Amino acid sequence: MADHVAVHRSGLTMPVVTPRFIDNAWRRGCDFINMDLEDSVPQHMKGYARTLIKDAIANVTKGGAEAFTRINHDLVLADLEGIIWPGLAKVNYPKAEYAEEIELLDRIISRLERERGIRPGTVEIGANIETSVGVANAYDIAAASPRVREFGGAGGYDMSRDLGVEMFVGFDQFVYGKGEVELAASALGLEPHTAPFTANTTGSVGDPDRAFREAEAARKCGFRVGGGLHPNVVEPQTRGFTPTHEEVDEAQQVLEQYRQLEVSGETWSDTDGKIIDRYEAARARKLLEWSELCAARDQEKAEAAARVEAAGA
Amino acid sequence: MVPVTNVGFVQGSWRRGADAITLDLEDGVVPASKAGARALVGDAVSVAGKGAAEVFVRVNKEFLVADVEASVWPGLAGIMLPKVESPEDVIEASDVLTSAERERGIEPGTLSIILLLESANAVFRVREIIAASERVSQVGLDESDLSASLGISSLSEYDPFVYARGRMAIEATAAGVQPIGIAHPLGTLPRLLSGDDMLKVATDSKNLGFKGIICPHPSWVSSVNTAFTPTESQVDFYTQVRDVFAQAIAAGTAAVPFAGRMIDVPVDEWAKVVIATSTACSLRDSEKQTALEAASA
Numbered sequence: 001m002a003d004h005v006a007v008h009r010s011g012l013t014m015p016v017v018t019p020r021f022i023d024n025a026w027r028r029g030c031d032f033i034n035m036d037l038e039d040s041v042p043q044h045m046k047g048y049a050r051t052l053i054k055d056a057i058a059n060v061t062k063g064g065a066e067a068f069t070r071i072n073h074d075l076v077l078a079d080l081e082g083i084i085w086p087g088l089a090k091v092n093y094p095k096a097e098y099a100e101e102i103e104l105l106d107r108i109i110s111r112l113e114r115e116r117g118i119r120p121g122t123v124e125i126g127a128n129i130e131t132s133v134g135v136a137n138a139y140d141i142a143a144a145s146p147r148v149r150e151f152g153g154a155g156g157y158d159m160s161r162d163l164g165v166e167m168f169v170g171f172d173q174f175v176y177g178k179g180e181v182e183l184a185a186s187a188l189g190l191e192p193h194t195a196p197f198t199a200n201t202t203g204s205v206g207d208p209d210r211a212f213r214e215a216e217a218a219r220k221c222g223f224r225v226g227g228g229l230h231p232n233v234v235e236p237q238t239r240g241f242t243p244t245h246e247e248v249d250e251a252q253q254v255l256e257q258y259r260q261l262e263v264s265g266e267t268w269s270d271t272d273g274k275i276i277d278r279y280e281a282a283r284a285r286k287l288l289e290w291s292e293l294c295a296a297r298d299q300e301k302a303e304a305a306a307r308v309e310a311a312g313a
Numbered sequence: 314m315v316p317v318t319n320v321g322f323v324q325g326s327w328r329r330g331a332d333a334i335t336l337d338l339e340d341g342v343v344p345a346s347k348a349g350a351r352a353l354v355g356d357a358v359s360v361a362g363k364g365a366a367e368v369f370v371r372v373n374k375e376f377l378v379a380d381v382e383a384s385v386w387p388g389l390a391g392i393m394l395p396k397v398e399s400p401e402d403v404i405e406a407s408d409v410l411t412s413a414e415r416e417r418g419i420e421p422g423t424l425s426i427i428l429l430l431e432s433a434n435a436v437f438r439v440r441e442i443i444a445a446s447e448r449v450s451q452v453g454l455d456e457s458d459l460s461a462s463l464g465i466s467s468l469s470e471y472d473p474f475v476y477a478r479g480r481m482a483i484e485a486t487a488a489g490v491q492p493i494g495i496a497h498p499l500g501t502l503p504r505l506l507s508g509d510d511m512l513k514v515a516t517d518s519k520n521l522g523f524k525g526i527i528c529p530h531p532s533w534v535s536s537v538n539t540a541f542t543p544t545e546s547q548v549d550f551y552t553q554v555r556d557v558f559a560q561a562i563a564a565g566t567a568a569v570p571f572a573g574r575m576i577d578v579p580v581d582e583w584a585k586v587v588i589a590t591s592t593a594c595s596l597r598d599s600e601k602q603t604a605l606e607a608a609s610a
Binding site for chain 1: 480519522565566570
């Protein structure tokens with residue numbers, strides 16, 4: 001179970017073998033950078049790609065982003081040996097299908113943390129659900145290691161191929177799988193990484209307006225984790241997952257009204273159709289906590305970027 | 314799906330272009346006619362197969378042995394087993410098929426089983442039910458019976474089976490079995506639609522992960538075949554995807570923007586599937602066409 005709430009509103013997945021992506025990654029303002037060894041790296045470059053991660057970790061985190069790496073489903077040992085270095089926050093494991101796979105990852109990561117002087121338990125595992133077998137075993141997979149803290153998937157290109165469906169057809173094709181994965185995450189006290197359905201019939205990965213609408217809808221449904229493929233979506237995602245000033249003001253008012261309610265000994269009140277009770281108070285408290293975490297994260301990133309600028313000047 | 318007692322329907326069935334024809338001994342046949350219906354199956358199997366369709370018989374769960382004995386003739390692909398409730402039901406049907414294969418000199422394991430889930434219990438236990446026999450090739454929801462079992466009055470505005478359909482599609486795919494079925498509202502309210510509307514519902518069904526649709530009326534067949542066959546523009550698009558992706562690999566990346574999308578390994582893999590499916594559909598269509606012409610001559 002997560003002992004702290006991570007702030008992963010926006011992130012870019014990029015092939016680690018493309019230097020111009022990696023060199024500019026720290027300027028993007030993301031909460032995380034996910035360096036890919038898997039589907040964006042050609043088969044003949046897999047060995048070379050994993051040798052790049054150690055130096056790239058320092059490079060992509062200069063602006064305060066966390067560094068993640070997506071490994072290959074079938075090259076677990078070699079990839080982990082190549083990438084578990086200080087500064088790596090998370091290993092994304094694609095096409096997770098069985099709890100045993102996650103247990104194996106956990107054992108190898110634990111050994112490498114020990115050997116390389118990394119505090120035990122530092123490296124998170126992202127167990128990405130991308131197949132029907134993965135959905136069927138979602139709960140066992142999510143429960144397989146305490147390193148799994150955010151849990152989601154059940155959509156996307158791999159899932160579509162597994163089900164044999166075209167994507168971008170304008171209706172919610174993955175509603176069952178997403179529901180199963182969300183339920184497993186929530187039942188285990190993990191952060192569900194999913195989103196409500198918003199139609200995308202073009203398949204565009206770089207539309208900032210869409211990215212904002214999606215992120216805002218996701219946040220309003222209680223989700224907090226984002227990520228994408230195109231630099232254009234970073235700022236809209238960050239914004240969409242961050243509470244607005246109006247929402248913060250409103251949450252403060254709710255808490256103030258609830259405090260007054262407690263003084264008066266009442267359990268709920270109804271002001272112009274707006275209910276104030278302990279559920280609304282809890283919701284407001286959660287929003288304010290999240291807002292503070294987002295602000296702290298934004299400040300961290302701003303300071304990191306300023307340090308790079310100062311060093312370069 | 315054709316009631317075996319309707320001689321006209323059976324006689325016309327092979328001309329309809331369906332990939333499979335199921336001769337019904339169950340709900341399409343009134344109880345008083347069950348025995349007489351069994352006597353018709355042997356001839357009906359050979360008639361229904363004249364256009365190269367695979368032929369199945371939907372048996373009565375309570376008359377399993379008699380129905381299977383009446384159905385196992387050369388040309389039968391398998392049975393459709395309705396009202397499945399447990400793995401034991403599937404094992405029992407498989408055992409009956411094993412005996413019939415032995416008695417009639419058919420290669421063991423040849424006959425397959427299409428399962429129909431018709432209750433909440435069956436939907437809940439779908440994983441163990443599917444896993445009960447190697448013969449299981451397809452699984453579908455009988456949404457009308459499921460509505461009755463759950464006390465649901467069907468409305469076209471409201472889809473009561475989002476979860477059941479999704480669960481079946483995921484569990485079947487995970488088990489390597491084909492899910493079959495149709496998108497709302499035609500699952501609970503089967504009826505005739507105009508060509509475009511029918512094509513839309515059939516296409517939605519494909520995009521939910523289904524691999525085929527049981528047609529209660531011959532007018533559905535053509536739209537369903539079209540919906541499950543990749544379109545020319547899809548084949549063109551994915552042929553371009555494969556070219557663009559191959560060039561990207563040669564240039565040292567497996568992620569390349571194309572037509573506003575990001576093309577990477579799974580998109581290229583899916584492109585291969587679409588192109589191969591298109592080829593397989595063409596082969597199947599010409600197989601049916603050849604059989605149809607030979608039988609009509």
